[in-house]
Amino acid sequence: MAKVTTIIDIGSNSMRMVVLEKSSRFAFNLLNETKSRVKISEGCYENNGNLQEAAMRRAFNSLQSFLNISRALKSRKTICVATSALRDAPNANTFINKVRNELGLNIRVIDGPKEAYYGGIAALNLIHENEFLTVDIGGGSTEFAFVKNGEITKCVSLDIGTVRLNELFFRKENLEGAKDFVLEKLKELTDLKEDSIPQTIVGIGGTIRALSKVIMAKNNYPLDILHGFTYEVNLNSYIFDMILEAKDNHSLKEIGIKKDRYDTIKEGTFIFKTILEQLNTKTVITSGVGVREGVYLSDILRNSNCKFPHNFNVSVRSLLDRFEICPKQSAYLGNNAKQIFDALQDVHNLDKKYRALLVIASKLHSLGSSLNFYKSNDSTFDFIISGLSYDFLHSSRVTVAHMIKFSKKRLPKKKDLEQYSSLLPNIETMQWLSFMISLNLTINQDMSKPKVDFILKDNKLKINLEKPIYLVQSEIPKLQTPKGIKVKVEI
Template identity: 30%
Template structure:
């Protein structure tokens, strides 16, 4: 396997400069290793002559710190870009040249179409969007991308960024009624230019700092139990409630709202209004949050560089495998647990009635059940759940992420319980968790010796009993012993039958 690389991506935006460092083996696995964020307000004070001296100095100091950080931490490659503020400014190219000469940092100025493209690439490697739109609400501009069959089709960029709109329209604190109406009219007028957006079928995915802050505010308000925003759904109703709150509170109170960064409190309202207007134009009642964006899109162009389109086809399967690889899963053991769990699941289908969606959750949990051992063997089941719900899983919904985490939590002990994740669940998910956890626990103990001693398992049942016959070359003494102690009771409760365990190979007289 090739050595891992440390790839830094710098995004100099109109409001914020960001640096991410990804540790990656291209095409195999990647993880976010570090991140730095600094508010520079590059667009602030921009006029016909271009960027103001104060804003350029703020950005230059931040970029110098980013470059020194990359040098001191031995980053292998730096991908650096600048977006709307620099591309719109009369002196933008002069600023880029100064950065190149004095810092040795080559800033690539992205045009609006390319900025939209990279945002869409980032989102498509995070969210299972097949058809619809990706919107990136930034500080200076908004990018909207059309997606068809999980491919970027076209993009549009317009001057509807949070900072740009705030500077143009907001003078009062809180915003006045006249200012609000003028702001809404400008948003509607500008979006009218995007003719294809009005006829675009499908779903809406949103990204950017404004969207993440709005989602966090909603999550805090409703007691969302997960720490990741992967796949978070922000409804139009919830967004309307946030807008009403933001437009009526003065800045001193907005700063204190749970989930809202204090350095965004003065510019967040226009971003919320833009998101609402796009939802209304598309006729959707909710949007899905992507935690990935422009920076990740630039990274994926490097990560999937052997492809024409840097988009993973099966985002869910690769997301599970990527997380397993990050935490050095025991491939042979995890795959055999998955195989045995799948065999039991398939044969019990007439009893449980589940199908492919539930099977996918079981498969994911089987691959990830032991990743918590990288923290400590003691309580590694709990650690596995923590790693899953903290990292999130691309393409999965919050409910699915929570269920996969819970399955790993109960893969070896304990009584399955939805607990604090109950608000995310659907009717019947308590029984689903019980049954899938029982199957996963059974598979784990049938592979207790980590030697694939049990080749297969045959399941049969009557009205009162459930028989498990193990197929093996030699009598699997360790597996039978530990399965009887730790797994059969949960199977009995899950399927309401006495469980009998036997083997095609008889024990030796000394066994």
């Protein structure tokens, strides 16, 4: 695949584009993300499915601008897919041919199951979970991908979308008819055996992201990041009811709905609430990725069963690539992190998941120096919070950021963790992690990658260095240690 690639997704309500840059074999980063509410399916469901002239003109003009952005970013490959609106429209070829002839862009119309599959591929690779059901609510249809044990087992597309429901039922205030319509379509899912439907949904699409923003605000959530945001359905269903009962746009604004969602949020909420109820869903994970990323991943991972290699994290690899962190230094610090964690296991008694996070924090700690050498730990903290975009729980990225912030410093206190306390482990765990990364970085302070052994005996950690290193020997005694542990350097 070309180093810079453009993916365009023409949906019934919105048209979206991402421009992605490869940094190594599997790693990539986002260069641009653009959205245009072209509403290409506007008016079509009440006109025998035919695309209307004004809507096609909006979509054509937006595509022109998208391609301008793509060319400016030196993209060498463009993949454009279209979903429900074009696959349903009898006159879709009129638009497709005009775009091909005048813009030189080939539009690939994908069927419903393929659309669901792309959403599933994106979630499977970029969400930290291995068993869930994706739900992608669009303007004309809603797609579902069943993921079990890290594999997509079934893909389904149903003709229930926000624009479709608006034109067929909501404009006529026929909510009972809308309910019957959605329930009838959902029988394809509810007729499956109960134990075959995961109780965790990964929500894709603008409606579900808009709902998550409101839920985050109502719960005073400390992290302003949608991808990976998780909530319990039973604790937040009242918010869906508030939206459905809103009398006008002013009421929606008071709830926290943005202006560009006024025209479809009720329909989308209606669809999602019905799905959650019918499938007895317990948990929702918000996805910031969807069809576009799925199309991209299907291309770059086509020779590996559309999955990243085991233990590969695209966000970590991308940051290491982009900030040109020395691979040998990174590998050394990662290996040392494992040794330190394992040597102290009997006294810290931490879950193994923190071992992996300690390795990641140790590898990434220096990227802040590229942003601002002075106070580099603070720079890294801010960047890690947003930079570990994919395949990370929110709690994990916040923990990694705090480890780095308090590396080679005093141990954190409770007041230091207050802002993100709901996402962090307890203070004792954070102090252990802070100490272990500080010790790791101090040992390699002169960047010579010294050979070292760690031996724990009677709550004393002996650090056996192969040869004397003054910086290490002078700095380690200054480290603040968790209660009950002492550190001694031996040559």
